Amino acid sequence: MRDVIESDFIEIDNLSVTFEAKGRRVHAVQNVSLSVGAKQSFGLVGESGSGKSTILRAICGLAPVSGGAIRIAGEPVNTRNAKAFASRVQMVFQDPYASLHPRHTIDRTLSEPLAIHGIKGTDARVVRALEDVGLPASFRFRYPHQLSGGQRQRVAIARALMLEPEILLLDEPTSALDASVQAEVLNLLNRLRAEHGLTFLMVSHDLAVIDHMCDRILVMQHGRAVEELAREDLASARMKTEYARNLFAASADRMLGATSKD
């Protein structure tokens, strides 16, 4: 793994993404800039259609970029070189019921990236990956339908880590999970980030989850960046824009009207 020290590990400059459908142009992302330091954790929040997931997809070359630049460690992202890209950047998707192949065993799901990249020692790596995400070794030859949602998301995380990437793109990784399982998965992600020195770019609509996971937060609305906040600003409600304030006020966490002081 390369060691990158500079503060702009992931740089997104004036990114625009435009979809064309039935002759209508939809500007999903408009002139959004952000930068994430190495081993940092950056959060994107906003409502559906705000373009937050589209940014992650654009990084992976899965969305039509119409302007701006995306650089990783100073170099423009080249998703055409799929192997090099995949060993550096991996994504974890929202729905663990849809992101695992239903007819592949966990073993096959986890060993496929190794086979594609010609990495040896599959057996030991798969065993280690399962252990890493806290799944018993006996799960190795099971199918996804034999696993619960939380267990599947652990498999999806294990798969993302098979190639030892530096960056994990997390697209609502816990919104399909129960609160108690969400806590376990968030704890797992935080532990893996510390152990593997990962950089996180995480999308969520849950401000409390983003606050728990990320150091800096970008609030988005209608494809545009609204406001960037440090974690401390969020906790003490020092947002400058009205939209960010509304989002904060509507957050389920505020609804109890009681803040914990533990």
Add this chain to the structure above:
Amino acid sequence: MSLLEIENLRVTFDTETGPVHAVRGVSFSLGRERLGIVGESGSGKTITGRSVLRLIRPPGRIEADRMRFDGIDLTKASEKQMRALRGPRLAMVMQDPKYSLNPVMRVGAQLMEGLLRRDRLGRAEARKKAIAALEAVQIRDPERVMEAWPHELSGGMGQRVMIAMMLIPEPDLLIADEPTSALDVTVQAEVMAILDGLVRERGMGLIFISHDLRLVARFCDRVLVMYRGKIVEELAAGDLMEAKHPYTQGLLNCLPRIGGPRKPLPGLDRTGDWANA
């Protein structure tokens, strides 16, 4: 008189490996109020909701000592009577718009279907009502959504379309099964405000099924907490923070809080006697 009375509801699925008891003796009654049912996946909250509409297919069995809706005995009602109740009087908003909307029918046609067939309205009238229903759930561009196919909608839009569809016949009791779990917080608050308004203005009863304790506490009058097919605690929503049961407390504590500590979130401790009861 209460709108819905349920006593000792049991739902059992007979499987090859023996019976699975999904709901094990649930009793509650509901007036024209907002009742929340909270629990994790597999706690039986959705099955409880579906039982009220008798939407449990074999090998599932519903048994209850008493199950009455507005004086009608739901355990004895014929399938024909049930069909007449579902929709106009008892409605349910399902969890996942991806599986609950007809994928090969435009949204507008699905919204208008009931109005045309059940209420025998003309096309223009039905269209007007359907658009009004979409506006009521805060859809910005209802004309476009009417012409859209379900796969062209985002999760949040799909969910709102389903809520609009259920509200068109103005039911007396709405069972909402995780109606906002696919929505963002701002939209969530809007949708809850819509449901809230309906309870107040039309005197509708609402059963709100969710895994999100905080949301339920905010919008319901009363909360039932379910675990493994049983109600473990019943609380006035305002007293949620004073919950006594370790399961309820665990559910509350495992949620991250804005400005909360960065240490690992506490998991749910299932070692107590209650967990195996």
